[in-house]
Amino acid sequence: MKKIEDERLKLQNLQNIRIAYIVQTFGILGILGYDLVTKGLEGMRANPLWIVFIITTVISAYLSMSISVDHESNRNSPKKSLSISFGVNLLISAAVGIFVSMTDGYTMVNGLVIGGILFICFLVPAMYIYYLRAKRQDEELDE
Amino acid sequence: MKNNVKIARIQADLTQQQLAEKIGVTRQTISLIEKGKYNPTLKLCLDICYAVNKTLDELFWVERDHHEEN
16 A cells, blocks of 8 residues: 555545544443443443543543643743642642541551552643643744 | 636646646645645645746735635
8 A cells, every 4th residue: 555645635534534533432432331331330441442442531631732732821831830730739639648548447558559649640741731831832932 | 715726737738647746646636726625735835836837926826805705
């Protein structure tokens, strides 16, 4: 098969892939919905399609971050936004960690682990957004 | 979008197929551009200009009034 050089066909190809992706997503959702009804939540999550669905959702969320960053109109410094989200993140993770360790049947270590995981999970997208904003600001300075 | 690609191509004595091969696109794309049904990228516009020895202005410029009608 020859590589497509024609820009119009490349674009057409991307649009076709988008349609296929939509159909595929509906198929996955249908199968997962069927599993949810027949086998319950645990049965649905045992299906490997669940992992595929979650991974594609996370990837598409990360990719759309670069679009929403370009869409922003406020000119706050990226560092300030990062420190705010860092602070809020720290507060929430600490609160969850403390509450978990105070719950019956859970130890201090459990609270630490859950709080730590939560902190890292929020930190990664915050750092990524910071990176995108800083990059965009550099591009604006180049003008 | 109206343009003068067809006139320039005939003046340069090229068929759609020959022009397409020169630029490295398909004949259908040239046909759609001539009919104004496909909006080419600036890169492709420049390639067409080089192939028929014309400027961007000569091939693609339209007066504002006319542009807004479309």
